[in-house]
Amino acid sequence: MSATDPHMDDFTLLRDQLASGNVTLVAVSKIQPIQKIQRLYELGQRDFGENYVQELVEKAAILPADIRWHFIGHLQSNKVKQVLPACYMIQGVDSLRLLKEIDKQAGKAGKKITCLLQVFIAREETKFGLDEEELALIMQQQQSFTNVSIGGLMGMASFSDDGEKVGTEFARLKQLFDLYRERFSGEQAPVLSMGMSGDYQLAIQNGSNMVRIGSLLFGARQNKS
Numbered sequence: 749m750s751a752t753d754p755h756m757d758d759f760t761l762l763r764d765q766l767a768s769g770n771v772t773l774v775a776v777s778k779i780q781p782i783q784k785i786q787r788l789y790e791l792g793q794r795d796f797g798e799n800y801v802q803e804l805v806e807k808a809a810i811l812p813a814d815i816r817w818h819f820i821g822h823l824q825s826n827k828v829k830q831v832l833p834a835c836y837m838i839q840g841v842d843s844l845r846l847l848k849e850i851d852k853q854a855g856k857a858g859k860k861i862t863c864l865l866q867v868f869i870a871r872e873e874t875k876f877g878l879d880e881e882e883l884a885l886i887m888q889q890q891q892s893f894t895n896v897s898i899g900g901l902m903g904m905a906s907f908s909d910d911g912e913k914v915g916t917e918f919a920r921l922k923q924l925f926d927l928y929r930e931r932f933s934g935e936q937a938p939v940l941s942m943g944m945s946g947d948y949q950l951a952i953q954n955g956s957n958m959v960r961i962g963s964l965l966f967g968a969r970q971n972k973s
């Protein structure tokens with residue numbers, strides 16, 4: 749890859765734009781080769797997102813230790829133990845059962861881990877996520893988790909060109925975020941993780957302070973074979 753790779757120019761532009769709005773960029777590097785990740789690292793990027801456990805673990809072992817690896821998307825309970833040591837944040841906790849398992853495994857590992865609760869907001873598709881009652885129930889039990897910090901919320905909008913619909917979904921997540929804002933904890937300020945390559949601008953307009961962007965930075969992904 750050369751320094752004039754168009755995606756790398758996109759990266760510095762996007763990074764500066766997001767930084768000026770205090771929005772954290774998580775570069776979603778799933779299925780991307782080590783060299784491309786290394787290149788962004790050299791340009792100063794530290795937050796990377798992966799959503800296959802094995803891949804995250806393998807990349808974390810090779811790449812610099814100061815990378816903050818975010819596990820994004822659905823995590824199976826039986827993979828928690830494996831992913832925890834390399835993980836900075838788990839984005840996408842979509843059940844109480846999973847949160848309990850993370851708490852238990854983090855305790856065994858002597859680690860405290862920040863998690864975001866994934867809320868179901870997409871009206872169009874079935875996606876993983878808590879509904880509002882489940883979210884309320886978890887927030888009620890928050891004190892019972894000793895090794896997990898609930899750092900905020902995460903959500904994915906419908907894959908749709910209908911900006912009004914997508915905006916409405918993001919606005920709903922922002923409302924819920926505001927409702928619980930005072931109760932989120934963790935190393936950093938409360939996190940509202942919403943927005944991907946196709947909809948991050950709408951997400952930011954609706955109050956996102958963390959975006960997860962893959963294809964816009966790295967180009968289209970090859971299918972995992």
Ligand SMILES: *Cc1c(COP(=O)(O)O)cnc(C)c1O
Pocket residue numbers: 776778799820821944945946960961962963964
């Ligand atoms: C793949 C993925 C992204 C990034 O998607 P792009 O459209 O490539 O930006 C963001 N969030 C989650 C949960 C993902 O799985």
